[in-house]
Amino acid sequence: MPVDILVGTQWGDEGKGKLIDVLTRDVDMVVRFQGGNNAGHTVEIGTEKYVLHLVPSGIFRPGVSCIIGNGLVVDPVGLMQEMQALAARGLDISTIELSNKAHLIFAYHQAADALEEAALGENHKIGTTKRGIGPAYADKAGRTGIRGAQLQNLANLETLFRGQAEKYNRLFREAGATTLDIDAEWAKVREAAIYLAPFVRDTVVSVNRSIKAGKKILCEGAQGALLDIDHGTYPFVTSSNTTTGGACTGAGIAPKHVGTVWGVMKAYTTRVGEGPFPTELLDATGDELRNAGGEFGATTGRPRRCGWFDAVASSYSCMINGVDKLAITKLDVLDGLEELKICTSYEIDGTVTADMPVAADMLARVKPRYESMPGWKESTTEARSWDDLPENARKYLDRMAELVEAEVAIISVGPKREQTFWR
Ligand code: GDP
Ligand code: IMO
Ligand code: MG
Numbered sequence: 001m002p003v004d005i006l007v008g009t010q011w012g013d014e015g016k017g018k019l020i021d022v023l024t025r026d027v028d029m030v031v032r033f034q035g036g037n038n039a040g041h042t043v044e045i046g047t048e049k050y051v052l053h054l055v056p057s058g059i060f061r062p063g064v065s066c067i068i069g070n071g072l073v074v075d076p077v078g079l080m081q082e083m084q085a086l087a088a089r090g091l092d093i094s095t096i097e098l099s100n101k102a103h104l105i106f107a108y109h110q111a112a113d114a115l116e117e118a119a120l121g122e123n124h125k126i127g128t129t130k131r132g133i134g135p136a137y138a139d140k141a142g143r144t145g146i147r148g149a150q151l152q153n154l155a156n157l158e159t160l161f162r163g164q165a166e167k168y169n170r171l172f173r174e175a176g177a178t179t180l181d182i183d184a185e186w187a188k189v190r191e192a193a194i195y196l197a198p199f200v201r202d203t204v205v206s207v208n209r210s211i212k213a214g215k216k217i218l219c220e221g222a223q224g225a226l227l228d229i230d231h232g233t234y235p236f237v238t239s240s241n242t243t244t245g246g247a248c249t250g251a252g253i254a255p256k257h258v259g260t261v262w263g264v265m266k267a268y269t270t271r272v273g274e275g276p277f278p279t280e281l282l283d284a285t286g287d288e289l290r291n292a293g294g295e296f297g298a299t300t301g302r303p304r305r306c307g308w309f310d311a312v313a314s315s316y317s318c319m320i321n322g323v324d325k326l327a328i329t330k331l332d333v334l335d336g337l338e339e340l341k342i343c344t345s346y347e348i349d350g351t352v353t354a355d356m357p358v359a360a361d362m363l364a365r366v367k368p369r370y371e372s373m374p375g376w377k378e379s380t381t382e383a384r385s386w387d388d389l390p391e392n393a394r395k396y397l398d399r400m401a402e403l404v405e406a407e408v409a410i411i412s413v414g415p416k417r418e419q420t421f422w423r
Pocket of ligand 2: 126133222223238
């Protein structure tokens with residue numbers, strides 16, 4: 001099969017960027033299919049560390065086509081800056097293609113995002129990245145969005161941008177909020193449009209031509225299944241389909257071309273932003289995981305909430321995604337812990353279930369029920385094969401896989417490329 005899909009199986013930040021970089025060794029094209037620069041995908045190569053927001057994590061392998069697909073919402077100014085920064089570090093960015101159908105994010109979307117969060121207030125806010133993701137997807141669904149193709153037509157783009165910006169300014173005025181300086185914002189958009197215009201393509205054609213030519217394609221998910229607009233912990237979700245179905249619509253790939261579905265899964269659980277998180281640890285163990293795992297947002301720098309591995313949530317997510325192979329990351333972060341816990345069922349209002357509740361308020365009420373496993377003392381960061389792992393680590397991984405009904409294919413024991421091995 002020409003197309004594999006890699007998705008996050010939890011609430012994002014599972015290590016997708018690292019895994020895409022590793023798997024890109026054997027592919028010709030990497031395609032982002034949803035989300036925007038709310039994503040922060042970290043890749044560490046040698047002494048260099050990169051955090052990508054819109055550019056696919058295949059960019060470090062020479063000659064690999066990097067597609068920003070139709071399903072994304074793209075901040076043109078942010079993308080220009082990201083591409084310029086990568087080029088300044090010596091990377092070849094000529095392989096990047098931006099879809100003519102991707103929707104554009106402008107300053108008015110970001111301002112609206114911040115305003116909506118403020119209106120919800122501390123107790124009800126979503127804890128978004130404030131990158132304008134929700135408002136941009138709302139414009140797309142509302143059929144008032146502006147798409148990538150317009151970057152190649154400055155006159156049209158200016159008319160559309162000014163029209164929308166004025167509409168948003170009226171809303172901001174009514175809300176008593178600061179309005180945008182439309183001329184100043186247009187100047188930034190214009191510069192980005194001129195920079196990005198040569199990269200705009202019909203990426204659906206590029207992708208399908210590659211499929212026909214027998215090339216190997218890897219789709220790079222952003223966020224995680226539990227942040228999916230349909231299947232996640234609504235309303236504490238992002239505004240796109242982060243699950244495998246999103247790859248077909250967000251890249252223009254027919255399902256019949258899809259082969260392996262990779263699920264990236266942290267050996268524990270993290271979440272950034274608001275919303276229910278049954279296995280969250282608000283104690284010293286939670287702090288320990290945060291410190292050992294460097295759990296601070298790659299996009300916003302916010303501390304990530306940390307907790308035990310949640311097999312109820314993760315097996316639900318593997319089901320929705322049809323995960324075949326697991327890449328389990330950050331095993332090393334658990335090194336030295338005396339006891340490890342895995343949540344295997346929830347108690348909701350006196351009833352025990354292994355099914356994921358639909359409603360966020362219900363999920364917020366669940367009591368996680370745990371099974372306990374012994375930890376290991378040894379460091380796993382130098383492990384390079386299954387047999388190098390301590391016996392208890394192998395048992396822990398096997399139990400995770402058994403609970404989510406998928407196969408452990410890759411284990412990651414550190415942020416670097418070489419800290420990865422196949423089972
Ligand atoms: P993504 O959004 O899924 O690409 O993940 P992020 O880049 O936001 O967060 C993952 C973080 O963990 C990054 O800082 C990675 O460098 C780091 N990382 C990835 N895999 C491992 C691992 O196996 N062990 C450790 N200790 N860190 C890892
Ligand atoms: P990667 O691809 C973790 C979270 C935000 C917030 C919710 C909605 O790096 O895994 P949004 O700005 O999308 O409207 O915010 O989604 N969120 C992420 N959490 N990793 C991400 O991306 C995220 N992208 C968005 O924190 O809770
Ligand atoms: Mg991230």
